[in-house]
Amino acid sequence: MTASTQTAKTATVTSPDLRRLVASECASLSGSAVSTVALPTLAVLELHASTTQIAALAFLGQLPNAVVALPAGALSDRYAKRPQMIAADLTAAAGLATIPAAAFAGVLGIGQLYAVAVVLGITKIVHDAAAISYLPVLVERHLLQRANSRLGAASSVADSAGSNAGAALVGAIGAARSLLADVLSYLLSALLVWRIRTPEPVATPPKGRRSLARDIGEGLRYVVGQPTIRTVIAALSTLSFGLAVMNTYWAYYLLADLHVSPTAFGVIMGVGGAGSLAGALLAPRIASLIGIGPTIIIGFAVSPLAQIPLLLAGPGLRWQIALAGTLAVQLFWATASGTSQRSLRQILCEPRFQGRMQAASTTVTAGARPLAAAAAGALVLLLGVRGTLTVGAVLQIVPVILLLVSPVRALRDMPVPPARTAVPPAREGPS
8 A cells, every 4th residue: 555645634632623523422422321321221111121131231232342343443444534433423323213213103122222232332333443543633643642631521521411311311201212312412423523624644545455354453463563552451451351340249239238329329420420520631730740651550550449448348428438539539540541541552553553453452441341240240159249349459450560560661751653654544435
């Protein structure tokens, strides 16, 4: 392949196109938060789904993370990203719209929810793979930290607002009709992406055909060959596994063993969300004060430490306050670290591999969760709930060790991005 002389225009963190991308992400995320409330409510209260069916619905919703991410990343590197984002949003809107339509006609069944869950999972992966790798097209690389901070903060607000709106809508108009809010959010997201005017680099068509499997393999070899990127992704996957072991029984532990009321549980989650928002807003400032490497490592190190109060907790208001504060601190550093490591990976990664690098991260991180849930189910039979949570907490020490012995430890400033190679980052049309 040869590269065209045309280059993508870049923008500042206050540019209209970046604002449109942020607004698009917020629109779809807030709508998805409504569906997160509405779909389980619809399955349980209106379709009277069994526990097995509820588990199957959750499994099918997560399955595309492990199956579709790598092909989606390869496609985002092979073709223009904006059309993929728009197509994913429109497909998600169409799929979701079938649920209130079927409910109105009286023919809605659990099988349709399964199908829509798969469609939503696939479209989310396709949209996210293109959107995350499109950000370096919109802004100069030295501004990625600030752009990711803005995106993370806005997403935290949108997710919280969407969850609250979802609960209110389900109570006011019913679960099926409330999904129309998510349909509208996807349409708005597609419109905002369509209005982005910053062009992507255009490539001349390659000679001959390239298989998608070859592109995926090339991307995986690239990621494995980058020490810092490889280590960060390995740390993310091991942290995700440990957290997923704990999250399998975290809510059950609070509600059943610690006797936290549903209202108090919601307050704890809300306080944690506030910590996440603060972490996203302050991530660039923290990284400038203590360095990008320490910011990332502290975010990982706080996670296992934050589990200590949980494992020692008992019933009562004081422990609930302690758990809320601990969760806020944990999510503050997790978000600051997440914003920093995502920016680091985007800066270090060559433009033509952005989508595949993000897809590799999604695959190993999300792919760890079903395995962790299965492991937690086996552990709880041997160790009980608190013992299983302890194992999950101990596992979260592993990624800290990986980062401490890696090049990340020595990073203080964002590294200089690699020189752009003469290869096309994206194009439209068949390969």
